[in-house]
Amino acid sequence: xxxxxxxxxxxxxxxxxxxxxxxxxxxVLVYFERKISGWAQQRVGPNRVGxxxxxxxxxxxxxxxxxxxxxxxxxxxxxxxLAPVLSATTAFAAFAVIPFGPPTTFFGLLEKxxxxxxxxxxxxVLVVFAITSMGIYGIVLAGWASNSKYSMLGxxxxxxxxxSYEIAYGLALASVLVIANTLSLREIVDGQAGVxxxxxxxxxxxxxVFLAPVGFFIFFVAGIAETNRAPFDxxxxxxxLVAGYHTEYSSMSFALFFLAEYxxxxxxxxxxxxxxxxxxxxxxxxxxxxxxxxxxKVAVLLFFYIWMRWTLPRFRYDQLMDFGWKxxxxxxxxxxxxxxxxxxxxx
Amino acid sequence: xxxxxxxxxxxxxxxxxxxxxxxxxPMYSVLLLIGSFISxxxxxxxxxxxxxxxxxxxxxxxxxMVLFLFVVMLLNxxxxxVAPGPRLPIPxxxxxxxxxxxxxxxxxxxxALSRLGAVPFVDDPQAxxxxxxxxxxxxxLFRDHAFAFEVTSILILxxxxxxxxxxxxxx
Amino acid sequence: xxxxxxxxxxxxxxxxxxxxxxxxxxNLITLLLSVEIMLNAVNLTFVALGRFNGSVEGQIITFxxxxxxxxxATVGLAIVIALFRHRETLSPDAFTSLKW
Numbered sequence: 001x002x003x004x005x006x007x008x009x010x011x012x013x014x015x016x017x018x019x020x021x022x023x024x025x026x027x028v029l030v031y032f033e034r035k036i037s038g039w040a041q042q043r044v045g046p047n048r049v050g051x052x053x054x055x056x057x058x059x060x061x062x063x064x065x066x067x068x069x070x071x072x073x074x075x076x077x078x079x080x081x082l083a084p085v086l087s088a089t090t091a092f093a094a095f096a097v098i099p100f101g102p103p104t105t106f107f108g109l110l111e112k113x114x115x116x117x118x119x120x121x122x123x124x125v126l127v128v129f130a131i132t133s134m135g136i137y138g139i140v141l142a143g144w145a146s147n148s149k150y151s152m153l154g155x156x157x158x159x160x161x162x163x164s165y166e167i168a169y170g171l172a173l174a175s176v177l178v179i180a181n182t183l184s185l186r187e188i189v190d191g192q193a194g195v196x197x198x199x200x201x202x203x204x205x206x207x208x209v210f211l212a213p214v215g216f217f218i219f220f221v222a223g224i225a226e227t228n229r230a231p232f233d234x235x236x237x238x239x240x241l242v243a244g245y246h247t248e249y250s251s252m253s254f255a256l257f258f259l260a261e262y263x264x265x266x267x268x269x270x271x272x273x274x275x276x277x278x279x280x281x282x283x284x285x286x287x288x289x290x291x292x293x294x295x296x297k298v299a300v301l302l303f304f305y306i307w308m309r310w311t312l313p314r315f316r317y318d319q320l321m322d323f324g325w326k327x328x329x330x331x332x333x334x335x336x337x338x339x340x341x342x343x344x345x346x347x
Numbered sequence: 348x349x350x351x352x353x354x355x356x357x358x359x360x361x362x363x364x365x366x367x368x369x370x371x372x373p374m375y376s377v378l379l380l381i382g383s384f385i386s387x388x389x390x391x392x393x394x395x396x397x398x399x400x401x402x403x404x405x406x407x408x409x410x411x412m413v414l415f416l417f418v419v420m421l422l423n424x425x426x427x428x429v430a431p432g433p434r435l436p437i438p439x440x441x442x443x444x445x446x447x448x449x450x451x452x453x454x455x456x457x458x459a460l461s462r463l464g465a466v467p468f469v470d471d472p473q474a475x476x477x478x479x480x481x482x483x484x485x486x487x488l489f490r491d492h493a494f495a496f497e498v499t500s501i502l503i504l505x506x507x508x509x510x511x512x513x514x515x516x517x518x
Numbered sequence: 519x520x521x522x523x524x525x526x527x528x529x530x531x532x533x534x535x536x537x538x539x540x541x542x543x544x545n546l547i548t549l550l551l552s553v554e555i556m557l558n559a560v561n562l563t564f565v566a567l568g569r570f571n572g573s574v575e576g577q578i579i580t581f582x583x584x585x586x587x588x589x590x591a592t593v594g595l596a597i598v599i600a601l602f603r604h605r606e607t608l609s610p611d612a613f614t615s616l617k618w
Contacts, residue, residue, distance in 0.1 A: 076374075078375075130401050140417075140420075183481055350520055367555065368539035368548070390562065394525070399565055399577045402580075414595060415550070415595065418598065422547075445538065449541060453531060457531075463526075488581065495582060506590075506593050513596035514600060
C-alpha cells in the first residue's frame with residue numbers, strides 16, 4: 001500500500017473534483033441547451049421548476065432515475081448494458097489529460113508545484129485521440145445489442161461518421177503539433193502563455209489559433225461531427241431514425257448516453273481550448289485564477305456548439321460523408337503542409 | 348513498474364486471450380480481445396513506452412478491432428461452429444491433439460526461458476528516458492528507417508484497394 | 519521484482535494461446551483473431567527487449583508490425599466476406615474444393 005502522503009491526497013481530491021465537475025457541467029449544459037434553444041426560437045425555455053427554471057436539470061435527473069428500465073427480450077443482455085458504460089467511461093477518461101490550471105503548491109501544503117491536471121503525460125495529445133476513438137464501441141455495441149432496425153442503422157452510420165471525421169481531427173491536431181513541437185498538452189498550453197506585439201503596438205494573445213486558423217476550424221468542425229451533434233447528428237435524427245442507436249434504451253442507461261454526449265462536448269471544447277485558445281492563460285490577468293479563465297473559454301465554445309445546433313439544418317448522410325472525406329480531409333492535408341512549410345520558413 | 352500492476356495486467360491479458368480462443372460467440376471474442384489489447388497497452392506503459400501504448404490503442408483497438416466488429420455484425424456470424432455441406436465432423440480426438448500440441452509448445456518455451464537465469468531490468472532512469480522519448484522515435488523512424496516507412500504507406504494503400512475490390516458485390 | 523523473464527514468459531504464453539486458437543477454432547474470424555493475439559505477443563517481446571537494451575529500436579519494429587497487422591487484417595477480412603458470400607458459412611472446412 002502506498003503511504004498516505006499529501007501529494008496522494010491531492011491527487012485523489014483532484015480526480016474527485018474533475019469527476020464531479022464534469023457531471024455538474026453536464027447538468028448545467030442540459031439547462032443551458034434548453035434555455036438557449038428557447039431564446040433562439042423566440043420563446044422562454046424552462047421557467048417553471050425553480051427560479052428561472054434553474055432546477056430543471058434536477059427534475060430531469062429525478063425523472064430519469066425513476067423511469068422503468070426496459071430491455072428488448074431479444075437483446076443481448078451483457079452487451080446491452082455494456083454499451084452505455086463504455087460510452088460514459090471513455091467520455092470521462094478523455095478529460096484526464098486536459099490541463100485546467102497552472103502548477104500550484106496549493107497554499108504551500110505540497111512540497112513542489114503540481115499542475116492542475118489529472119495525468120501529466122508526455123503523449124497527452126495522442127491519449128485524447130486514443131480514448132476518443134474508443135468511444136465508437138459504445139455506439140456500435142448499442143446499435144447491435146438492441147437488435148432493432150433503427151438502432152442498427154443508427155449505430156452503423158454513427159460509427160462510420162465518427163471514424164471518417166477522426167482522420168480530419170487527427171490531421172488538424174498534427175498541424176498544431178508541428179507548431180508546438182511537443183506532444184504534451186501542458187507544454188502546448190505553456191507555449192501560448194505570452195503576448196505578441198502586432199506592429200509593436202497592438203498586443204495579441206500568443207494563441208495558436210492565430211497561427212493556424214484553418215486548423216482550428218477543421219478541428220472544431222471534426223469535433224462536432226465526432227460528438228454526433230448538429231448539424232452532423234443524422235444518426236440520431238428524430239425524423240429519420242426515431243432515436244438512432246439509443247432508441248431501445250430508457251431510464252439510467254439512456255441517462256448514461258445523454259451524460260456521455262454532453263461530457264464528450266466538454267472534452268472536445270476543452271481540448272480545443274488547450275490546443276488553440278491558450279488553455280488557462282489570459283494575458284494580463286493573474287494566472288493563478290487559471291481554472292476560471294479555462295472554464296470561461298470552454299463556456300464560450302459550448303455556447304457556439306449549442307447555437308449551431310439550433311441554427312443550422314442537418315446534413316443528409318451522404319452529404320455528411322461527402323463533406324468529411326472529399327472536403328475536410330483534403331483541406332486538413334493542405335493545412336498541414338502549409339503549416340509545416342510556414343514553420344520551416346520562419347524558424 | 349509495481350509488481351502487482353504487472354501481474355494484474357498479465358492475468359487480464361491471458362484470461363482474455365483464453366476467452367477469445369474458447370468463446371463460442373464471435374462478438375464476445377472480439378470484445379475480449381479488445382480487453383486483452385488494453386491490458387497489453389498498460390504493460391507497455393509500465394515498460395516506459397507510452398508512445399507504443401497509445402499507438403496500440405489507436406491502431407489496434409480503435410481501428411482494427413472496429414473492422415472486425417463491423418465484419419462480425421455484417422456477416423451475422425453464427426454462434427456455433429457449424430460446417431454445412433460435405434460433413435466433416437471433427438472428432439474430439441483431433442481437438443485434444445491440437446490442445447496437446449499447443450500445451451507442448453508452451454511448455455517448451457517456458458523451459459527454454461527458465462534456463463535463461465533471472466535477467467533484471469536495469470533500473471537506470473537514463474535508459475528509461477531514452478526509451479520514452481518520442482523525439483528519438485521520430486528521428487530514428489524518419490532518418491534511419493525512412494524507406495521502410497514509405498513502403499508501409501504503399502502497403503496500406505494496396506491493402507485498402509485490395510479490400511475494396513475483394514469485398515465488392517459482383518452483381 | 520519484475521525481470522525481463524516475466525515479460526518473455528507472458529509473451530510465450532500469449533503466443534501459445536494464439537497458436538492453440540488457430541488449431542482449435544473452426545471459424546474464420548476467430549482464426550484471424552488468434553493471429554492478432556500472436557502478433558501482439560511478438561510486439562510485447564520487442565518492446566520488453568527494447569526497454570532492456572535502453573534502445574528505441576524495439577518500439578520502431580512494433581510500429582511496423584502494427585501496420586502490417588492492420589493491412590493483413592483488412593485483406594483477410596475482405597477475403598472472409600467474399601468467401602461468406604460464396605458459401606454462406608464461416609467454417610474453413612467448407613472450403614475444401616482444392617483437396618483431392
